[in-house]
Amino acid sequence: MTISMYQASIPVFLRALDNLSAILDIGAAHAAAKQLDPLVLTGARLYPDMFPFSRQVQIACDMVKGGAARLAGVEPPPRADTEKTFAELKERIDWTAAFLRRFDAEQIDGSEDRPIVIRTPFGELHFTGQRYLLGFVLPNLYFHSTTAYNLLRHSGVELGKRDFLGPA
Incomplete structure (x- = not known):
């Protein structure tokens, strides 16, 4: 059985976004319960030279937006960060x-x-569609989603692996 480029992209992207959204809900609820300024969490960084939580979410979104558009042969729409x-x-x-x-x-x-x-x-990166999806878009999606998860977890938000993976 083979898997198509569509099956390996759009449903995977949507699941990751759903799970990321659920993690944001848990982070917001944590901030409210602990009477924390939510901007402390959305501005959290693992290290001073790394992007904050908010940017991790933006990049995860940009990766899948650009991934889908480029695989379809269209230009991704711009979105301010x-x-x-x-x-x-x-x-x-x-x-x-x-x-x-x-x-x-x-x-x-x-x-x-x-x-x-x-x-x-840093210059141009050249890919075929499959290499782009499997070697660039998906790794970046998971890197930035995982980093967002880790930022909240490091900040005391009670998250588990199941929250990252989402429902089976």
Whole structure:
């Protein structure tokens, strides 16, 4: 049995976003219960030169937004990185999920060999669609989602592996 590019991308992206949104809910509830300023949590960093929690969520969203668009051969829509609160970050996740739901299998399947070029401050990165999905988008999605989880956990939010993985 084979897995299609669509099956390996859009449903996986949506599940990760759902789980990330649930983690934000737990973080917001923790802040309320402990009478913490929620911006302390959304601004938390593991180390001074790392991005804060809010940026981790933004990047996770950007990865899947760009991933879906590029695999479909369209330009990803721009989105400003202004979210700071749990509510704003959840709205970004919802916006990203709605964008992902616009794609169907016909737009993504067959993109394995599509040339994809990413322009970064460090130069251009060249991929085929499959290498882009499996070697860039998914690892970045999980890195930034895991970092967001770890930032909340490190800040005392009671999260477990099940929260990260979501329902079976």
